[in-house]
Amino acid sequence: MGKLSLWSFFSEQGRYLPLPRESVDGKTVVIAGANVGLGLEASAHIANKGPSLLIATCRDAVKCDQTLEITRVLLVLRERYTGTQPASLDSWPLELSSFDNVRSFVDRFDAEGPERLNILVANAGTFRPVYTRTQDDWEVMLQVNYLSIALLSILLLPHLLRSATCDDPSRLVLVSSLGHYLVEPVLTGSRNWDHVLGAISAEKFGVSGASRYNLSKMLQVAFVRELAARLPSPTPLVITAVDPGLCHSSLQRELEKYCLLRMILAFVKWLLCARTSEMGSRNLVYAALATNAQDLHGKYMSSCEVVEECDYLLSAEGKAFSERLWWETIEMLSKVDDRVSRIVSTYLPAR
Numbered sequence: 001m002g003k004l005s006l007w008s009f010f011s012e013q014g015r016y017l018p019l020p021r022e023s024v025d026g027k028t029v030v031i032a033g034a035n036v037g038l039g040l041e042a043s044a045h046i047a048n049k050g051p052s053l054l055i056a057t058c059r060d061a062v063k064c065d066q067t068l069e070i071t072r073v074l075l076v077l078r079e080r081y082t083g084t085q086p087a088s089l090d091s092w093p094l095e096l097s098s099f100d101n102v103r104s105f106v107d108r109f110d111a112e113g114p115e116r117l118n119i120l121v122a123n124a125g126t127f128r129p130v131y132t133r134t135q136d137d138w139e140v141m142l143q144v145n146y147l148s149i150a151l152l153s154i155l156l157l158p159h160l161l162r163s164a165t166c167d168d169p170s171r172l173v174l175v176s177s178l179g180h181y182l183v184e185p186v187l188t189g190s191r192n193w194d195h196v197l198g199a200i201s202a203e204k205f206g207v208s209g210a211s212r213y214n215l216s217k218m219l220q221v222a223f224v225r226e227l228a229a230r231l232p233s234p235t236p237l238v239i240t241a242v243d244p245g246l247c248h249s250s251l252q253r254e255l256e257k258y259c260l261l262r263m264i265l266a267f268v269k270w271l272l273c274a275r276t277s278e279m280g281s282r283n284l285v286y287a288a289l290a291t292n293a294q295d296l297h298g299k300y301m302s303s304c305e306v307v308e309e310c311d312y313l314l315s316a317e318g319k320a321f322s323e324r325l326w327w328e329t330i331e332m333l334s335k336v337d338d339r340v341s342r343i344v345s346t347y348l349p350a351r
């Protein structure tokens with residue numbers, strides 16, 4: 001069953017993870033949230049595998065420039081021992097707390113990008129301990145970690161599907177978290193909510209920042225399951241949710257502003273055998289490249305293996321929740337951008 005156990009957690013955390021041997025020769029790859037942490041490490045790994053174009057996204061132009069420099073340095077260092085050709089690298093701004101910004105990114109891809117997009121790694125994510133709303137009036141983790149990632153994925157779906165085949169499918173990887181196993185208690189009574197997204201975005205939902213973060217990650221897993229179920233089998237687009245494990249990164253930067261909390265977090269991460277960002281990023285690279293693609297479709301992965309998602313999502317109640325969430329998400333995002341409803345009716349027939 002899909003449960004989090006201490007034994008499996010510790011045995012996985014210490015595991016050495018493989019880097020897939022597959023190349024991305026001639027492919028276009030987009031990695032969202034690539035200036036630091038797992039996204040930066042995944043970008044360097046994938047850039048090293050010879051894509052025709054890698055677009056590493058960051059929140060603003062300054063971070064884009066810095067990321068290009070750092071990725072090139074990492075690439076040069078790694079190239080010394082792999083001997084591959086340098087990839088064509090670019091970095092475009094993408095700010096997920098604004099739907100307009102997501103739309104602009106896709107407009108730019110339509111106008112300037114290649115026709116095909118082979119791999120999208122939706123890695124960007126945020127953790128905010130204090131309740132905050134975006135300019136679009138959604139709770140910030142709900143929008144950044146779920147709604148904008150869903151919008152980006154759907155708007156780029158035609159590019160991902162164009163020219164992909166079941167033998168050489170495109171990949172969509174959403175970076176979720178093992179925290180998604182912990183959300184069931186906060187969804188008690190959700191059957192009676194008038195509107196799921198509205199209910200969990202509201203301040204009066206009254207749960208901690210950590211619970212909101214975990215919930216946003218669970219919504220990603222539900223989205224992956226729903227989206228995957230609407231594509232044919234075998235599929236030309238393989239969609240996977242990935243847990244990178246507990247890793248050292250700047251994800252907890254809001255807490256680490258405080259000296260005492262920084263020390264406590266450092267101790268907890270040491271105690272829990274946190275992975276380096278580089279080791280954690282291998283999960284993303286594996287999901288994006290591994291050859292057994294069809295086996296990964298609609299699945300949740302941890303330590304480069306398919307594992308069961310939380311019990312709640314596998315239950316009848318969780319399945320009903322996921323389907324409701326899907327339609328609410330599509331309805332809401334269709335108001336943000338009318339391409340969403342067209343893409344859904346063209347490419348994703350109702351089950």
Ligand SMILES: NC(=O)c1ccc[n+]([C@@H]2O[C@H](COP(=O)([O-])OP(=O)(O)OC[C@H]3O[C@@H](n4cnc5c(N)ncnc54)[C@H](OP(=O)(O)O)[C@@H]3O)[C@@H](O)[C@H]2O)c1
Nearest residue numbers: 033037038095096097123124125126177246247249250251
């Ligand atoms: N580290 C872990 O233990 C762990 C465990 C499970 C899952 N994850 C997930 O792994 C992914 C990568 O996290 P990380 O650990 O590498 O953390 P990180 O070092 O903080 O990196 C997060 C990335 O997301 C970007 N981002 C944050 N808010 C954004 C926004 N509003 N719009 C666009 N981009 C935004 C960040 O950009 P800025 O630097 O400009 O803010 C950064 O590039 C996240 O989805 C996270 O939830 C991490």
